Amino acid sequence: xxxxxxxxxxxxxxxxxxxxxxxxxxxxxxxxxxxxxxxxxxxxxxxxxxxxxxxxxxxxxxxxxxxxxxxxxxxxxxxxxxxxxxxxxxxxxxxxxxxxxxxxxxxxxxxxxxxxxxxxxxxxxxxxxxxxxxxxxxxxxxxxxxxxxxxxxxxxxxxxxxxxxxxxxxxxxxxxxxxxxxxxxxxxxxxxxxxxxxxxxxxxxxxxxxxxxxxxxxxxxxxxxxxxxxxxxxxxxxxxxxxxxxxxxxxxxxxxxxxxxxxxxxxxxxxxxxxxxxxxxxxxxxxxxxxxxxxxxxxxxxxxxxxxxxxxxxxxxxxxxxxxxxxxxxxxxxxxxxxxxxxxxxxxxxxxxxxxxxxxxxxxxxxxxxxxxxxxxxxxxxxxxxxxxxxxxxxxxxxxxxxxxxxxxxxxxxxxxxxxxxxxxxxxxxxxxxxxxxxxxxxxxxxxxxxxxxxxxxxxxxxxxxxxxxxxxxxxxx
Amino acid sequence: xxxxxxxxxxxxxxxxxxxxxxxxxxxxxxxxxxxxxxxxxxxxxxxxxxxxxxxxxxxxxxxxxxxxxxxxxxxxxxxxxxxxxxxxxxxxxxxxxxxxxxxxxxxxxxxxxxxxxxxxxxxxxxxxxxxxxxxxxxxxxxxxxxxxxxxxxxxxxxxxxxxxxxxxxxxxxxxxxxxxxxxxxxxxxxxxxxxxxxxxxxxxxxxxxxxxxxxxxxxxxxxxxxxxxxxxxxxxxxxxxxxxxxxxxxxxxxxxxxxxxxxxxxxxxxxxxxxxxxxxxxxxxxxxxxxxxxxxxxxxxxxxxxxxxxxxxxxxxxxxxxxxxxxxxxxxxxxxxxxxxxxxxxxxxxxxxxxxxxxxxxxxxxxxxxxxxxxxxxxxxxxxxxxxxxxxxxxxxxxxxxxxxxxxxxxxxxxxxxxxxxxxxxxxxxxxxxxxxxxxxxxxxxxxxxxxxxxxxxxxxxxxxxxxxxxxxxxxxx
Numbered sequence: 001x002x003x004x005x006x007x008x009x010x011x012x013x014x015x016x017x018x019x020x021x022x023x024x025x026x027x028x029x030x031x032x033x034x035x036x037x038x039x040x041x042x043x044x045x046x047x048x049x050x051x052x053x054x055x056x057x058x059x060x061x062x063x064x065x066x067x068x069x070x071x072x073x074x075x076x077x078x079x080x081x082x083x084x085x086x087x088x089x090x091x092x093x094x095x096x097x098x099x100x101x102x103x104x105x106x107x108x109x110x111x112x113x114x115x116x117x118x119x120x121x122x123x124x125x126x127x128x129x130x131x132x133x134x135x136x137x138x139x140x141x142x143x144x145x146x147x148x149x150x151x152x153x154x155x156x157x158x159x160x161x162x163x164x165x166x167x168x169x170x171x172x173x174x175x176x177x178x179x180x181x182x183x184x185x186x187x188x189x190x191x192x193x194x195x196x197x198x199x200x201x202x203x204x205x206x207x208x209x210x211x212x213x214x215x216x217x218x219x220x221x222x223x224x225x226x227x228x229x230x231x232x233x234x235x236x237x238x239x240x241x242x243x244x245x246x247x248x249x250x251x252x253x254x255x256x257x258x259x260x261x262x263x264x265x266x267x268x269x270x271x272x273x274x275x276x277x278x279x280x281x282x283x284x285x286x287x288x289x290x291x292x293x294x295x296x297x298x299x300x301x302x303x304x305x306x307x308x309x310x311x312x313x314x315x316x317x318x319x320x321x322x323x324x325x326x327x328x329x330x331x332x333x334x335x336x337x338x339x340x341x342x343x344x345x346x347x348x349x350x351x352x353x354x355x356x357x358x359x360x361x362x363x364x365x366x367x368x369x370x371x372x373x374x375x376x377x378x379x380x381x382x383x384x385x386x387x388x389x390x391x392x393x394x395x396x397x398x399x400x401x402x403x404x405x406x407x408x409x410x411x412x413x414x415x416x417x418x419x420x421x422x423x424x425x426x427x428x429x430x431x432x433x434x435x436x437x438x439x440x441x442x443x444x445x446x447x448x449x450x451x452x453x454x455x456x457x458x459x460x461x462x463x464x465x466x467x468x469x470x471x472x473x474x475x476x477x478x
Numbered sequence: 479x480x481x482x483x484x485x486x487x488x489x490x491x492x493x494x495x496x497x498x499x500x501x502x503x504x505x506x507x508x509x510x511x512x513x514x515x516x517x518x519x520x521x522x523x524x525x526x527x528x529x530x531x532x533x534x535x536x537x538x539x540x541x542x543x544x545x546x547x548x549x550x551x552x553x554x555x556x557x558x559x560x561x562x563x564x565x566x567x568x569x570x571x572x573x574x575x576x577x578x579x580x581x582x583x584x585x586x587x588x589x590x591x592x593x594x595x596x597x598x599x600x601x602x603x604x605x606x607x608x609x610x611x612x613x614x615x616x617x618x619x620x621x622x623x624x625x626x627x628x629x630x631x632x633x634x635x636x637x638x639x640x641x642x643x644x645x646x647x648x649x650x651x652x653x654x655x656x657x658x659x660x661x662x663x664x665x666x667x668x669x670x671x672x673x674x675x676x677x678x679x680x681x682x683x684x685x686x687x688x689x690x691x692x693x694x695x696x697x698x699x700x701x702x703x704x705x706x707x708x709x710x711x712x713x714x715x716x717x718x719x720x721x722x723x724x725x726x727x728x729x730x731x732x733x734x735x736x737x738x739x740x741x742x743x744x745x746x747x748x749x750x751x752x753x754x755x756x757x758x759x760x761x762x763x764x765x766x767x768x769x770x771x772x773x774x775x776x777x778x779x780x781x782x783x784x785x786x787x788x789x790x791x792x793x794x795x796x797x798x799x800x801x802x803x804x805x806x807x808x809x810x811x812x813x814x815x816x817x818x819x820x821x822x823x824x825x826x827x828x829x830x831x832x833x834x835x836x837x838x839x840x841x842x843x844x845x846x847x848x849x850x851x852x853x854x855x856x857x858x859x860x861x862x863x864x865x866x867x868x869x870x871x872x873x874x875x876x877x878x879x880x881x882x883x884x885x886x887x888x889x890x891x892x893x894x895x896x897x898x899x900x901x902x903x904x905x906x907x908x909x910x911x912x913x914x915x916x917x918x919x920x921x922x923x924x925x926x927x928x929x930x931x932x933x934x935x936x937x938x939x940x941x942x943x944x945x946x947x948x949x950x951x952x953x954x955x956x
Contacts, residue, residue, distance in 0.1 A: 002731035002920055007629060007697065024729045026695075026917045041696035041728075042629060069917035071729075097888070097918030104916050121909040122916070124695030133696065137631040144622045151485060151520060153615040158947045159637065159704045160650070160681075160719050162954040172638070172674070174650045174681065176708050179660050179668045190657045196650070196708055196718065197954035203638075203652065210947060210956060217504070217602030218519035218611065219485065225704065226637045230654050230674055240674070241638050250519075251502045251549075253480035410575070431599040431956050438582050438600070439504045439547035440575030442480055469636045469688060476640040476675035478688060478909050 005071075009042035016078040016086040023047060023088060024071045024096070026125060029108050030064045036090075038070060044127045044282055048079060048087035056093070066108050067099040067125060113465055120469055120478055128286055131279035132466055135272050136454050142271035143224060143245055143450075146264055152220040152247060157207030159226065162199050163428060170230040171202035172240075203228035207246050208445060209379075209432050212408060215248035215443055216435045222247040224450075232473050236462040237400070239451060241471035248445035254381075254390040254407040257444035258367050261394060261403050262316050265365075265453075269308055272457055280305060280457075287459040300398070301363070304459040307397065316365040319357075321349075321388065324368050327361055328353055348375045351400055358395045365402075366395045378422045380406040382414055392446070399456045405446025412436040483549075487520035494556045494564040501525060501566060502549045502574070504603060507586050508542045513559075514568075516548060522605045522760055526557060526565035534571070544586050545577040545603060591943055598947055599956055606764055609757035610944055613750055614932050620749035621702060621723055621928075624742055630698040630725060635685030637704065640677050641906060648708040649680035650718075681706035686724050686923060687857075687910050690886060693726035693921055694913045700725040702928075710951050714940040715878070717929060719949035726923035732859075732868040732885045735922035736845050739872060739881050740794050743843075743931075747786055750935055758783060758935075765937040778876070779841070782937040785875065794843040797835075799827075799866065802846050805839055806831055826853045829878055836873045843880075844873045856900045858884040860892055870924070877934045883924025890914040 005024045025040030025047070034053055037046035049072050051061075064070070071094040079087040105119050106126065116123040123129045144154065160174050176196040177183065183194040192200045207223040214221045223246045230240065247260065273280065284304035291299045302310060319327070328334055328343045333356055341350040349357075349368075358366050370388040373380070380389035394403035409415040415436055419426050426433060454466040464470035469478040483502045503518030503525070512531060515524035527550050529539075542548070549572040557565040583597050584604065594601040601607045622632065638652050654674040655661065661672040670678045685701040692699045701724045708718065725742075727734065751758065762782035769777045780788060797805070806812055806821045811834055819828040827835075827846075836844050848866040851858070858867035872881035887893040893914055897904050904911060932944040942948035947956040 001733050001737075003727070003729045003734045005729055009629070024919070025697075041631075067917040069919045096920065097914070097916075099916040121691045121912055122695075124692055130695070133631060133633070133692070137626075137633075140632045140634075141622055141626045144619055148615075148619045151487070153519075153611060154618045155611070155615075155946055156618075156704070156721055158719065158949060158954075158956070160706075160949050160954060163956075170654075172652050172654060174652060176648075176650060177657065179655065179657065182657050196710075196951060197949070198952040199954060201954050213599045213956070214602055214611070214946065217600075217608070219503075226634070228638075232674075241636065243634055249481070251481045251483055255479050256481045259479075434599060436575075438575075438577040439545040441502070441547045442574065468633055468692065471636060471638050471675070473674060474676040476636075476638060476677060476679050478636070478641075478691070 005040075007042040008038070008040045008045070008047045011047060011076070012043065012045060012086070014076060014086065016076045019076045020073065020091075021076055021088065022071065022073045023049070025069070027064055027066055027068050027070060027099075029066065030061075033061050036064060036070070036072075038072065039125075039130075041124070041130060043278065044130050045084075045278070048081065048084055049074065049093075050087055050089050051093065052090070060095075063095050063098055065099050065101045065104070067104050067106070067122075069096040069099075070094065071096055113462065117464055117470075124468075127282060129465075131276075131282045132454070132458050132460060133468070134279050135276050135283070135458050136466060138272045138275045139268050139454060139457060140224075140450070142268040143264075145271070146267045147222045147247065150220065152222045153214065153218045155207070155211060155214045155221045155223050156225060157204070157210040157223050159204050160197070160201050161204045162197065162201050163209065169205050171205060172228050172230045174201045174203060205229060206244070206447065208248065208447065209429070211246055211248040211445065212435055212443065213431065215250045215445070216439070216441060219251065220247070220249045234473055236464075237452070239463055239467065239470055239472055242463075242467070243450040245448045245450060246445060248443065250441045250443045252407070252444040253442055254369060254392060254444060257405055257407060257446060258316075258318060258369070258392055261392070261405060261446050261448075262367070265394070265403070265448075266312055268453070269457060270312055273305075273308060273312070280308070283458050283460075290461075307459075308457065311365060314364050316367050316394065317362045318367045318369065320370045321368055321372065322370070324349065324353075324357055327357065331356060331361065333360070346372050346374065354395045354400050358397050363397070365397070368393050368395065373418075376406070378418050378424050379408050379415070381409045382418065390444075396452075396456050399452050402452050402456060403446050403448050405444065407442065407444040410436060410440045410442050412440065483518075485520040486516070486518045486523070486525045489525060489554070490521065490523060490564070492554060492564065494554045497554045498551065498569075499554055499566065500549065500551045501527075503547070505542055505544055505546050505548060505577075507544065508539075511539050514542060514548070514550075516550065517603075517608075519602070519608060521756065522608050523562075523756070526559065526562055527552065527571075528565055528567050529571065530568070538573075541573050541576050543577050543579045543582070545582050545584070547574040547577075548572065549574055591940065595942055595948075602946075605760060607943075609754075609760045610932070610936050610938060611946070612757050613754050613761070613936050614944060616750045616753045617746050617932060617935060618702075618928070620746040623749070624745045625700045625725065628698065630700045631692065631696050633685070633689060633692045633699045633701050634703060635682070635688040635701050637682050638675070638679050639682045640675065640679050641687065647683050649683060650706050650708045652679045652681060683707060684722070684724065684925065686726065686925065687907070689724050689726040689923065690913055690921065691909065693728045693923070694917070694919060697729065698725070698727045712951055714942075715930070717941055717945065717948055717950055720941075720945070721928040723926045723928060724923060726921065728919045728921045730885070730922040731920055732847060732870060732922060735883055735885060735924060736794075736796060736847070736870055739870070739883060739924050739926075740845070742926075743872070743881070744790055746931070747935060748790055751783075751786060751790070758786070761936050761938075768939075785937075786935065789843060792842050794845050794872065795840045796845045796847065798847050799849045802827065802831075802835055802844075805835065809834060809839065811838070824850050824852065832873045832878050836875050836878075841875070843875070846871050846873065851896075854884070856896050856902050857886050857893070859887045860896065868922075874930075874934050877930050880930050880934060881924050881926050883922065885920065885922040888914060888918045888920050890918065
């Protein structure tokens with residue numbers, strides 16, 4: 001048995017009393033041939049390991065370099081230095097793996113996030129990414145915990161899908177056919193019957209439609225899985241592969257849906273605040289440092305922790321699309337012609353409008369409901385007015401849309417008419433329509449983009465910095 | 479607000495005392511124009527709703543059919559009937575959605591699992607699949623809970639990958655290139671630089687290699703995500719798309735790895751036993767019923783619950799591959815020439831051999847270690863003997879291999895030599911080799927096929943019955 005180590009995060013909670021321990025980790029720094037800052041990934045706080053002067057040969061000490069790995073046994077003693085309660089007096093010191101300082105790409109200095117993106121396989125060993133991925137973990141766990149406690153079932157909806165009916169975005173093809181000389185039909189078209197699944201298949205853009213099938217049997221379900229967009233968007237907010245959470249609830253209307261979404265977002269933020277305080281404080285300091293580079297008027301009004309506490313302690317603003325347009329039309333920004341894009345009832349809001357509402361007008365998360373049917377999906381429930389649908393988008397400061405949801409159209413004849421209007425092929429979605437055919441129920445759900453949530457909570461500004469190995473146009477390294 | 483209902487699972491724990499409640503769900507049966515068995519997916523136990531005779535028109539009562547959906551308000555009263563503590567005396571009864579009994583495909587009779595596979599969008603509404611998916615949920619949640627409590631970080635490793643170096647199986651191509659007239663290089667080959675990611679990409683077969691990158695920074699991580707095999711296997715054990723859990727631990731050897739895997743499997747089974755007793759008892763009865771069709775010698779020795787308890791209460795047997803071959807060579811089965819495939823040191827064990835060891839010889843889960851290097855992956859740690867590697871497979875009764883793992887080769891020169899021997903392109907895996915280059919550590923991990931685990935715990939016999947919408951050759955419906 002190799003591993004009898006104590007994790008540093010736990011060790012740091014002990015009272016120093018000469019306990020014998022084994023710790024293992026990677027060296028962050030080694031000062032004066034005497035003080036090793038050791039990190040094992042459980043926390044950003046390094047453990048100080050004190051090496052007895054003169055005990056080791058110089059050749060050995062030279063091998064204790066940044067990112068070399070050590071096994072240390074020793075005793076836990078009160079620290080003489082500042083900023084730490086305890087340290088380890090090393091009895092034995094074993095180098096598990098060397099790290100040639102001439103070759104190791106990350107030096108104990110500040111690297112740019114761009115540079116670290118190229119070294120995504122090693123950036124986990126930095127404080128910033130240590131904190132980001134520990135927070136990401138907590139948010140993911142909190143999501144499962146929240147839904148489990150409410151009796152929702154976790155469903156794994158298919159990743160490979162033959163349905164391209166939803167029209168949520170450009171899709172990736174999944175195939176085993178050869179590009180050179182693919183099988184063809186008599187008319188010269190590609191014979192996809194010969195493909196692995198006997199038809200054309202794509203990577204899913206959403207698990208919602210399948211989620212509805214499960215919700216109309218189990219009552220309440222959620223998905224948490226990868227989704228894909230083959231869109232050529234090289235932005236700080238888009239990924240070709242990202243993770244999405246999609247709860248779907250039977251016996252649920254738009255208001256229930258909003259209540260759940262708000263409770264959910266607060267729950268997972270609170271979980272991270274309780275379990276990752278140290279990481280969030282580190283990230284808050286990082287963000288404050290980063291914002292010093294910005295002109296004063298571009299800096300955030302609130303620090304990261306303050307922002308998260310504000311979200312926890314305030315109700316999300318709830319307004320209709322119609323009210324949102326009115327606010328925009330009355331705004332000084334509109335009157336001073338500061339918006340680039342048109343503001344008019346019936347036109348989709350642009351990012352600048354959403355940011356105005358969230359960051360300038362309400363200064364908190366806003367739920368916008370009842371959008372014009374023209375720019376919403378076929379499955380959203382038609383309102384009495386015949387013009388708007390029971391949609392809801394949650395807009396977050398600094399991020400924009402973080403949740404998109406709706407009450408679903410449960411009325412068969414309304415749904416069929418809408419599908420026809422929008423050229424959605426009903427015959428391909430026979431199974432979806434069956435839920436309306438047999439015991440249909442009012443139901444609703446939403447989708448939360450996980451990486452956008454991680455962005456919001458960590459205060460990072462590029463979505464490629466909150467997923468381990470980002471996938472984007474021309475980007476599939478690692 | 480639409481949803482103020484009480485879930486039936488919770489309601490059934492109440493003491494009947496004339497409480498007013500609202501329940502909603504789907505009708506399972508309606509007897510004598512008086513007794514509705516209502517199900518909302520929270521449990522297989524239906525709630526009896528009692529309708530006052532003569533209160534409703536016949537035309538209304540005729541619409542209360544199997545799978546029609548109802549909203550019922552009423553009072554909770556002690557049940558007069560047998561087998562239930564309480565029932566609802568309906569005050570108001572609202573039909574939310576009709577279900578035409580002439581058209582609804584599932585009748586209140588026993589359907590074959592094959593038939594239900596064709597109706598995967600509705601099979602959630604049966605007792606069998608209700609239980610299967612509630613157990614599946616519990617196992618998934620228990621997995622997250624187990625690792626979270628141990629301080630492992632949940633990592634999302636990429637689904638789309640440019641690495642095809644692992645050789646774990648046939649892969650699906652992911653592309654946005656057109657089959658008709660794809661871009662070509664001067665030499666006529668396809669120009670994949672024009673593809674979305676600027677190179678060829680595939681669906682991942684494993685997140686392990688990326689998992690190792692994270693483990694060698696965070697110490698202990700796990701993945702839980704979809705993985706893919708483009709193999710033309712139409713069996714009861716294989717899927718083209720399945721979910722896998724892959725923990726990876728730094729500072730960990732083969733023994734630590736086995737200990738963790740055994741503790742993990744027991745933990746998640748215990749969680750299901752504690753949280754899904756009713757579902758497991760239903761599935762046990764289902765299995766017993768199914769096995770009645772089999773000749774006596776093909777039936778299981780133990781019932782489902784008994785089997786799970788046995789696994790919880792006994793240590794997994796741990797033997798080396800060499801010992802396993804010896805046992806097989808000494809077995810009556812071998813001496814009577816009952817094995818179809820060769821038994822010899824150096825030859826991979828076939829399913830019949832694994833089943834003999836697990837089901838006949840040891841009658842419990844068996845961990846087989848130290849396999850000949852010839853049929854194991856390049857990253858497994860070479861043992862001192864130069865012939866075997868520090869691999870471990872866990873074999874489960876009735877399922878076969880449920881876990882495959884190993885200590886990883888952390889020694890750079892040994893790993894490089896092995897990769898060369900096996901024609902694994904080192905230059906493509908530069909990032910993987912960096913973990914050995916910079917502070918390498920002993921580390922280990924394993925993969926658990928989630929659906930195989932669900933099969934084992936639910937006693938179902940076809941893997942397509944434990945995932946919502948199975949993907950297999952020529953199968954991508956829904």
